[in-house]
Amino acid sequence: MIFLQLILQFFKTGLFSVGGGLATLPFLYEMSDLTGWFSHADIADMIAVSESTPGAIGINMATYAGFKTAGVAGGIMATIGLAAPSVIIILIIAKFLEKFRKNRLVEGAFYGLRPASIAMITVAGVNVAKVALVDLPAFAATGSFSALFLWKNIILGVLLFIGTRKLKWSPIIFIIISAAVGIIFQL
Amino acid sequence: MHTIGEMYLTFLKLGVVNFGGGYAMLPLLERELVDKRHWTTMEDLRDYFSIGQCTPGVIALNVSTFIGQKKAGVAGALAAGAGFLTCPIIIILIIAAFLTNFANYPVVQHAFAGIRVCVCVLIVQAVLRLWKSSVVDGFTLALYLVIFALHAFGGFLPAKIPAVILVLCAGAAGIIMATVKNKKNAAKAGAETADAGKEETK
Incomplete structure (x- = not known):
């Protein structure tokens, strides 16, 4: 059940944060208030960590929150939830673009x-x-x-x-x- | 099958070195995918970034998915995305489990001060390389300057315009300008053929 919640919450974040990693921040603050999976201080720490590791803040936060809530599997689930919407949308656009490139x-x-x-x-x-x-x-x-x-x-x-x-x-x-x-x- | 494995491993490698946000990845992608593997061109890469910018999610992941799809279909896209995510996930799991103050270690801070300088230089090089094929006339130069100003100094406006909106407006402006130009060219061509017709009747 917790896995499903993690996937759903991060799926929503991934779907609505347009324009790169930092665009996820407002959604992460909202999620923190709503679920209590991580604190605002955790988000600030994660910004610092994301600046010093490869990987974008949204992805890192998903992994971190998932791990804190439900262990290694939780970390992976939450990350997949975050990445899924963008992968699906890009797949659709890529197909569309092939057809209409010369339009x-x-x-x-x-x-x-x-x-x-x-x-x-x-x-x-x-x-x-x-x-x-x-x-x-x-x-x-x-x-x-x-x-x-x-x-x-x-x-x-x-x-x-x-x-x-x-x-x-x-x-x-x-x-x-x-x-x-x-x-x-x-x- | 060979391509899918190769796709995963290539993006696994790119995921390790993707510091400093999506754009820092452009020179790495150019080296790995354009120069070395010939999977795509620099111009196509730039177009993927334009799209990745205005669709949801992390730009670098969007671009990875795009290239994977183009080269090896849906399976390729999933392999590229998974490869790209593998290392960041492992690194964050380790940090979350063991190193709570990771970012505060002096050694980490010094290393990243150096890496930031490098990222900055790599981004400048990417801009220089793409300039010629992107800023091709007065209109595109004006658009570049306006978008730069609005995006860089958006903090001084009453409300900062989100990047998505800027990108969408630029796309719309491009469509309008291209249509106007096409009409002008068509009118010109029409006039020329009319002239040619006159000459012939003489």
Whole structure:
């Protein structure tokens, strides 16, 4: 019974949270109030964990809440519940898209969607840069520009930029190197 | 059957390294699926992201499902989705069971400070690569700037416009603009054939 509840609750969250992981947050707060499976503090912790592990916040929260409520099987059930609606919808769209790819309306929509999509990607990059390259809280507190720029991080960023252009390595290698540099140089 | 297994393993690998949200996955997908396996093209990938953005759920999972479906049907889609979810589930189960203060360990914080810099650089590279095929004229440039401004500085508006709405509006604007252009071109072509007709009668 608890499995069914987990699947249903997270299915609902997965169905209505449009626009990526953070869009699940309002639903998670609601679920926390409704079911008591996890607290608001748990959600805050999970945001921190999700920033430091692969996997999106919604997926991670489902696994976490499911595990806390009903063990390993619960964690897996809740995650499947969350993922199911998006998988079903994408399957339908993918079928539809194959047929209508050359349709004039679909082509027109993509003509507008493409620049919008890379605008969103740019904003995602800016948001990461805001925590990766500068220290906004320190700047707000002291008002000095030397506190604003995280020089070690910026140097790493420039080296990575050149490296990813010149070297044909997998991005995975660059991620591992960056983690090692972060630990060694105490970024 | 070979493809399904391969699909699962490929996305299993991608799920391990998907740090920093869906968009950070774009360069990884490009490397693995476009350059190495030739399962899709960079342009198609970008279109999947556009769709993944305005359908429910996690963007990276949506894109994985899309590619799986395209390459190997429903079974491929399920294999890709399952592969993509496997590692995050295992990691969170371990953290939930044993490491309650995982994110507060200094070593973890330093490693992720480094990874964030890398994610930022990878996203910039992805934007640069997609720019030419997405921002093709004045209209698309204007659309890019408007969407960027509304999405980045939405906090200053009375109410932040949800990303879904922005994406849907951009799609609608694209349809309108493409229709207007087609009409103009048709009118122009019509005028040209009329001119040509005149020339011939002379």
